[in-house]
Amino acid sequence: MSKKKSSGKKKKSKTSDSDLLKGRLDITRSGMGFVIIENQEQDILIRPNDFNTAMHGDTVRVKITRMAGRTGRMQGIVTEVVDRKQNVFMGKVEISKTFAFFVADSDKPMPDIYIPLNSLHGAENGARVIVRVVEWAPGKKPVGEVVEVLEAQAENDLAMKEIIMENGFPMTFPEDVIEETARIPEQLAGVEVKKRRDFRDVLTFTIDPVDAKDFDDALSIRKVKTGYEIGVHIADVSYYVEPDTELDKEAYLRATSVYLPDRVNPMLPERISNELCSLRPHEDKFTFSAVFNISATGSVKDYWLGRTVIHSDHRFTYEEVQEVIENGDGLYKEELLLLNKFAQKYRKQRFKKGAINFSSQEVRFKLDEHRKPIGIIVKESKEAHQLIEEFMLLANRTVAEHVGKFEQDNKQLPFPYRVHDQPDAEKLVPFAAFARKFGHGFDTKSPERIAASFNQLLEEVKGMPQQHVLEQLGIRTMAKAVYTTKNIGHYGLGFENYCHFTSPIRRYPDVLVHRVLQEVLDGRFAPDKKMEEKCKHSSERERAAMDAERAGNKYKQVEYLQNFLGDEFDGVISGVSSFGFWVETVEHKCEGLVSIASLSDYDDFRHVESEYMLAGRRSGRTFRMGDKIKIRVVAANLEKRQLDYEWVITAALKEDTGSGERLKRVAKKSRKKK
Known part of the structure; x- marks a missing residue:
């Protein structure tokens, strides 16, 4: 397989950057394009001949050419592709004697991709494949290579892969990254061990979800004269992933792991994430640690930051720790109960100081051997989760406070803070x-x-x-939390200083934090002039990962409720628009649309935006966000990831409205339509 990678960029035009606007290209199904500029109300019309190799979702620079039409809409041309949203696609390959071309599965117009015969890598005519664009010169067809031939796979597997790709995440790691990773020694270097603070004889354990493989944090605890020494130990990814290596470049490109209901698309190769850096039990591991000296009452008296070596004694699941907390008995019960006591104290203090207590309700799918959902579990955040959360927050806040004290040339060091602005x-x-x-x-x-x-x-x-x-x-x-060098604090958590230090296996900003922190500890500063750019990229990739995760969850919801067509469920109205309202089932948290067209026989409804509701003009009947309602599942479209519900008119409602006969007619018509 070729190692050639496309940068996805073309040379800049001679036009000055000051004459250009930067934004995201949105291509409609009709083929017309619009560039959306941040903080600008009106977008810019781009005709298909003026895309200049740009595709849907790409970040581009545009030049305004004229004001189009009577509306005065700006019209322009793309002068540069700044960043490709996607350069890997799924579709079919067509092969002739001298060349091949690839047709993508996409509802957005895009050109066919030319595939040299020596880049087919075993694909046969008509095969479904994944193709990567490796070159695209202006005025020519894009050139690609086959990176995977898709055998007869389940549709749900292909759908998950497509979600990952359409959000701009690579499906595989380039060969040079795999080769570089394979050369990393498995044994810990003795010289490096001697440089580190040794915690291998201190009780240490991990607490993670039952299906986790990348254990990137561990806790240690021991009794000392002044109280307790509690260590938050984080996988030392920055030791293995050195700046400007191929491994580092790929990690930065991805910037985050993507967690879908049935798989993880990792930021780092499995040899790093699941082996070398994973804090597996009964193995010596390199870590970066925040160690706290805590009094018997839970007050933090002092802290130490630095590189360490640890040996995890046990791997706990959240469920196992929760059982110890609830029953007061089990392995390392004294240590776990003490840690939980401190964590609950820190939690109460946070909320007292202004942190917002949004609960983290998690929906998880039970899957069969074919990755099809056979059940949905709604998990609440319990004290075992909060135990880990509070100590991770303590470490993140402490690192940000520590680095924030240092300056160079009377300026704060460029550092990737995690900030959350005050609400408008x-x-x-x-x-x-x-x-x-x-x-x-x-x-x-x-x-x-x-x-x-x-x-x-x-x-x-x-x-x-x-x-x-x-x-x-x-x-x-x-406001949305983001990464930036401008430290405005974290409103939602109630912290003046905050960063992400605790998950470098799955988040690139954490790797950056580790590097800057080590420079501070060494007393040598080499400020990264591109830190703000890296922060923006990481924030953008985080949003893309969240979009992918939402799409993956939606697909699984639809796949699950396909088995319940015609069934009725209790729900809550979760959103309202001019064309209907969305309902989330109470039992499974699956959201579907009740179309306003399905209500037309009952009344003429209007959208009252300020009230988050639809209101009937004749009956006075309202459907407001937050209302409890009963629905029937009438359609489940996997291709569109869309569920359609209809309102079920209950006996109680008939009696309340006094319109029993009329409602019977409505229900009868609805059943006929179905």
Whole structure:
């Protein structure tokens, strides 16, 4: 297989960058393009002949050529592809005697890709393959190579691969990355061991999900004169992944692992993530650690940061630790109960200081041997999860505070902080009004009062059917957390200083944090002038990973509810628009659309945006976000990842409305349509 990789970029035109605008190209099904510019209301029209090799989702620079039409819309041409969203595609290959070409499975217009015969790598005519674009000169067809021939695989497997690719993540690691990784010695170098603080004789364990393989954090604990010494030990990925190596470049390109319901698309090759760096039990491992001197009452008296070597004594699952916490008995019970006591104390302190208590409700799929969902489990965050969370937060905050104290030339060192801006009070007004409909007061006079109001609301709706919907709506009204060198603090956590230090196996910013921290500890600073650019790239890749994870979850929801067509479920209205409303089932958290067309026989509904509801013009019937409702599953479209529901008119509703006969006719018509 060829090692050649495409940068996805073309040479800049002679036009000055100051004359150009940078944005994301969105290509419609009709083939017309629009470049969306950040913080600019109007997008820029791009005709197909002016794409200049750009494809849907690419970040591009455009030159405005004229104001098009009576609307005054700007029209332009693409002058440069800054960043490719995707250069790997799934589709079919057609082969002739002298050449081959590839046709992608895509609802977006894109050119066929020319495949040299020596780049087919065993693919036969008509085969379904994955192809990578390796070259694309302006005015010519893109050139590609086959990276995988897809055998007769299950559709759900192909769908997951397509989700990964369409969000711009590579499916495989280049050969030079694999070769470089294979050369890393498995044995810990004795010279390096001597440089590190040795924790191998201290009780250490990991706590992770039952199916985890990349254990990137461990806790150690021992009694000391002043109380307890508790270590947060993180896999020392930066020791193995050195700057500017092929391995480092690939990790940066991906910037994050992607977690789908049935697989992980890792940031680092498995030899790194699951073997060399994974803190597996009964193995010596290199780590980067935050070690805390904590009093008997849980107060942090002092800390130490540095490189270490550890030996994990045991691998716990969250369920095993939760059992020890609930029953007060089990392996290392004294240590676990003490750690949990401290963690709960830190948790209460955080919320008292203004952190927002959004619960982390997790939906997980039970899969059969063919990766098809046979059940859905809704998991709540329990004390075992909170134990790990609080100590990871403590380590992340401490590292950010420590690095933030250092300056060079009267400037803070470029460092990838994890920040979360304060909410925009104006954007919260509709949410506050909505919360009042449910009897929840909401004070938007200051950031502190907003946080207190959120916590009060979340406490009041705990355990109610509306809990998940209200939480999600509340989160959507907040700013998004991002990576940046500009430290504005983390509003949601209530921290003035915060970074990501604890997951370098799956997040590239954590690797950057480790590198800068080591420079600080060594007293030698080499500020990275491209740190803000790296932060922006990492934030963008994080958003793409979240999009992929949402798409993967949606696919599995549809795949699961295919087995329940015609069945009825209790639900909660989770969103409202002019064309209908979405309902999330209480039992499985599966969201589907009730189309406004399916309600037309009952009444003429209008969308009241400020109230998050549809209102009937004649009946006065309303469908408001957060309302409990019964639905029937009427369609499950895997290709579109879409569920369609219809409203079930219950006996109680017939009696309440006094329109029993009319509702019977509506129900009868609905059944006929079905």
